[in-house]
Amino acid sequence: MVPLQTLSASAGAVPVLCDVNRARAAAALLGADEGNNIGLVPAGIDLTREAVVHELALLYDLMAVLRAECPWDRAQTQASIVRYTLEETYELVDAVNQYQEAEGGSESTADTDVMGELGDLLFQVYFLAVVAQEEQRYDLGEVAAGIRDKLVRRHPHVFADIDAPTADDVRRNWDQIKRHTEGREGIFHEVPEALSSPLLAQKLQSRAAEVGFDWPDARGPLLKVDEELQELRLELEQSPESPAPGMGDERVAAELGDLLFAVVNVARKLKVDPELALRTASKKFRVRVEVAAELAEAEGHVWSSLDLNRQEEYYQRAKADLASCGETKRI
Structure with a gap:
């Protein structure tokens, strides 16, 4: 008799990382027995994996509908969409940073924000791949196969007999593979000019x-x-102290x-990641100025009408107030 597992989250059941309703849907696709309202599937089946595959397929289908039915989606090209991809990437970075700074567990709002931003970025990947598929260049399956093959090739310490006991050893192996196996020559091979x-x-x-x-x-x-x-x-x-307008x-x-x-x-x-460090410093400055303006307004002043010395006084007060209550909570 084939071993079975339940979709129940009770003690002793095989863990299901997705919610039970999604797992039931995946199990139904596998022809699971729904007797007694508890789906039963062979123990060798990874329910979480099946649920993930199911949801990804639904997103793929939705992307096709949007390209066919929505005038805006239909008008987009890879060149027009990629700027949104960059925007979504930065929003994901912000969400991850906020999650790291947030107090509380995985059920926090910050964690939900990370999940949402991951979804936005995933949609961008789907969008770019579907446009290419329509132009008969490649499809999402080929994208997935390509990155899977690359990851296997770059992890010979996992899939072959190369020894790499430390993270530094792994990085050195990666560089050798990129230079010799993948034919990337030159010191600065494939450094994208579009990077920040x-x-x-x-x-x-x-x-x-x-x-x-x-x-x-x-x-x-x-x-x-x-x-x-x-x-x-x-x-x-x-x-010169005053260069021509627009000409530094x-x-x-x-x-x-x-x-x-x-x-x-x-x-x-x-x-230290300079991008993240500068973003954190920028957000810190924004919050401090906002609080300084609030302090000035509370005392009957308009921030923009104050001279620099008075603005600096309020700014220093804002710094002190924020430091006393935990500045990161406002960033």
Whole structure:
């Protein structure tokens, strides 16, 4: 007799990560027995997997309906959609960061936000793949097969006899595979120009480090920051105070770019993500200014009418108030 498992969440049942109703739907597709209102399926069947496959198929079908019936969806191309893909990616990053900062367990609102943003990004992947399928270039199945093959190829320590006991060993193996097996030549092979500027700088610096062009620790990049800051100061002293509208001094811009590049390098050596660090600092500044304006308004002042010294006083008060109550709760 084939062993059976129940869809019940009672003690002793096989765990079902999806909710029971979705698991029942998946089990019904498998022809499970629904006697006594408790579906029974062979014990070898992964109910969560079947439910996931079922939901993904429904999303695929929905995408086809939207492309056929919705004028806006039908008008989109990969080029027009990809900007939304980038936007959804950043929204997912924000949601994950908020979840990490949130107090509470997996049932928190922050966790629900992460799930929602994952769905938005998943829809973007489906959308881009369906457009390609309509143009007879490739389909979502080929996309999945391609990444699956790549992951198997890049994990010989899992699927073959390569030894890689540490994460650093794995990274070195990946680089060798990309260079030799996949034929990616050059130090900066396939670094996307479309990356955000901090991420592009970090990626280029990491690639240079892989071939030995790097400081041993963060002290080198920190000295470089001091050097670039001094060069920027010297350039500012020699530049006109009021350049033509819309035309910043190119030499100043170049020196400022060098300074930013050096700061990103410091972040890389300290294992800090410069993109996330800057986003956190930006959000912190926004909250502090908002609170400072609220404090000024509570005392009968209009924030925009205050001089800089008074604004700074309120800003420092806002910093102190936020620090006393836990600033991250407002970010």
